[in-house]
Amino acid sequence: MAHVSLKALEKIYPNGYHAVHGTDLEIQDGEFIVLVGPSGCGKSTLLRMIAGLEDITSGDLEIGDRWVNDLDPADRDIAMVFQNYALYPHMTVYNNMAYGLRNRKISKEDIDAAVRGAADMLNLNDYLDRRPSQLSGGQRQRVAMGRAIVREPALFLFDEPLSNLDAKLRNQMRIEIRNLQKKLGTTSVYVTHDQVEAMTMADRIVVLNAGQIEQIGTPAEIYHQPASVFVASFMGAPPMNMLEATLNGAGAIEVAGLGAIGALNSTPYSGPVKVGIRPEKVKLSNRQEGDNQPFIHEFTEELGAARLVHGRLGDMPFVVNLHQEDMIPEGALFASLPVETLHVFEADTGKRVAV
């Protein structure tokens, strides 16, 4: 168990590519942190720097009060779970889990106890003598977890551990990993590009974009108060609708091609903005009333519990997540955008405008 602290971490690859820009992050003891971002944004690079698999170009990395920049991966008291499991193909499940302990010169009895304990926890008891090739994807992932657990490390690192599994198994393993981590109380850093995983598993989410932290916050904060256009459109499925607009000093929002759609209570900001609204916050109706706007309906996706109504507002693409059972998206449609659900971002920097 340990807290982890990243101070101004930088990574420049030997080929000159600047993959991680000055990253600061304080991870509390026992916290489950999820690094999320589009592929190529530097999540793995950051995780591998913490693991010691990539050199740290500059900055400081501490794991539990130890400065570990120059330590070998084996000496950092970490364990890592890889996307493709990285099990030793020629070793049995038992030996896969025991290998790291043997290298640490731990007594046979202790190794046996640790491996059997982990196998118990992961329901792997019946498979200890099998080779990885004789296991299903989910079981392999469990073995990889077991290999991490037996070491009782201060820090778990996961690099997209579930992306090779099918959707159903992924949901199941997601819950399993989270429960296990809670039980063990081990500080964890988990990398994924899947925002559902990020939202459901994290104590705190770190959203990365192009090697830079966009926002750090609890899943609720990230969802309800996205700090930037990037976070707003990356987190949430379907993504948040974005409309080009201008804010005049008094708080009135004027959307390009639509006109005024309402006014904010108070904001000193004025100028071009992007106005965002989550698809589930939009209300559709067949009658023009109040401030609602004509919605050009294009097609509907049936999801069962809800329907996604795709179309345009003004000339901008717009999606409505329709929960109203009785509402049939046909004929003339009007969308109302409740002002209190709007997110306003500066058009040029993409930063959230305090409302």
Add this chain to the structure above:
Amino acid sequence: MKSSVTSATNLPKINRRRRLVKWETVIDHSVLILGSALMLFPVLLTIMTSSYDKLAFAKNGLQFGWSDKFIENYNKALFEPSGFSGTIDGMTMLSNSLILGLGFAVGKIVISMMAAYAIVYFRFRFATFSFWIIFTTLLLPLEVRILPSYEVIQSFGLTNTYTGLIVPLIASATGTFFFRQFFRSVPEELVEAARIDGAGPVKFFIDILVPLSKTMIAAMFIIMFVFGWNQYLWPTLITTEEGMFTLVRGIKNIIQSFTDSNAIPEYGVGMALTIITMLPPVLIVVFFQSWFVKGLTESDK
């Protein structure tokens, strides 16, 4: 009841008729059998001739049939000292050949695995360059560099030693190339998992890379063993003492009786020795065949 009986007797008839028409299969098999026969015929002739005494060959050439000297010839070939010095028998040559074949194969595998390991896993400067240098030695087979090689071995006083016989042959560009390709296909994450598990370079090599390369090693072993076993030029040059002769090099000497130049060469014994020479490589291939195919076609990852 009756109808079922008739249909039961009818069915095989139809099947038989249909099977008769499969001319492709017949032709395929004829070609294969003919090919095998063609390849095996000389071997068969040799085996048959090895059951005759030397006079039969001297008079009538190769024999097609069986005679009564089989056991005697093989006994002579293996155990009767002969040659110029009259001290070398088939068993000595067999063991020399085995030492050459094994030393050659094991040496080549060890050296090329270690070279490939260094090239693939250690980011030293000029790694790729070194690899291509090694690779270009393919252009310099032993036959090309045989004089300088001989000079070196001779100046070290290594003629007529196993060291001199084996060491100059074991540097292997081919082996290094195959192992390099194989190591490069081992997932990067495996190396990283091992690093996190506290395995240093030597441990990783022995605990993980070598077991993973098992089938590859087996395939290389067969190729290299047969290649080493069949060496002729280098042993001929390096071994002058008959006690160091290998089978491939020694057959000729043993059938000629130097003590009496008028005597008829021991053809029957020579044929027997030829068969003995062929056996170990054949056995090795038969034994390791499934591994060999596995090693070349599938990767155990």
